[in-house]
Amino acid sequence: xxxxxxxxxxxxxxxxxxxxxxxxxxxxxxxxxxxxxxxxxxxxxxxxxxxxxxxxxxxxxxxxxxxxxxxxxxxxxxxxxxxxxxxxxxxxxxxxxxxxxxxxxx
Numbered sequence: 001x002x003x004x005x006x007x008x009x010x011x012x013x014x015x016x017x018x019x020x021x022x023x024x025x026x027x028x029x030x031x032x033x034x035x036x037x038x039x040x041x042x043x044x045x046x047x048x049x050x051x052x053x054x055x056x057x058x059x060x061x062x063x064x065x066x067x068x069x070x071x072x073x074x075x076x077x078x079x080x081x082x083x084x085x086x087x088x089x090x091x092x093x094x095x096x097x098x099x100x101x102x103x104x105x106x
Contacts, residue, residue, distance in 0.1 A: 035092055042099035072098045 036043065046069055054062030076094030085093065 032092065035096060039096070039099045042102045045102060046099075069098060072101070 046065075050062045050065045053065050073094050076097040077090045080090035080093050081087070
């Protein structure tokens with residue numbers, strides 16, 4: 001934990017693709033609000049997928065999509081914690097990682 005530097009704390013690539021102007025200049029910790037503001041496109045894609053699947057198939061299928069998101073988040077969080085990132089850094093990085101990989105699939 002002591003060896004982590006702020007520039008290694010959050011996956012920034014997916015934010016830079018859609019909203020480069022929301023990121024602070026240089027290597028600084030990114031606040032959660034900025035992370036979410038820069039992640040609107042992938043967040044809307046996940047929410048849209050849940051809504052569409054829930055409407056077409058049923059609420060159980062929407063819960064499965066939420067479970068998949070949660071599983072990806074948990075795996076990313078655990079991998080970052082194993083590399084001794086802080087809890088906050090692991091949570092932000094895991095969320096950003098899920099969003100980044102979601103966008104990369106498109």
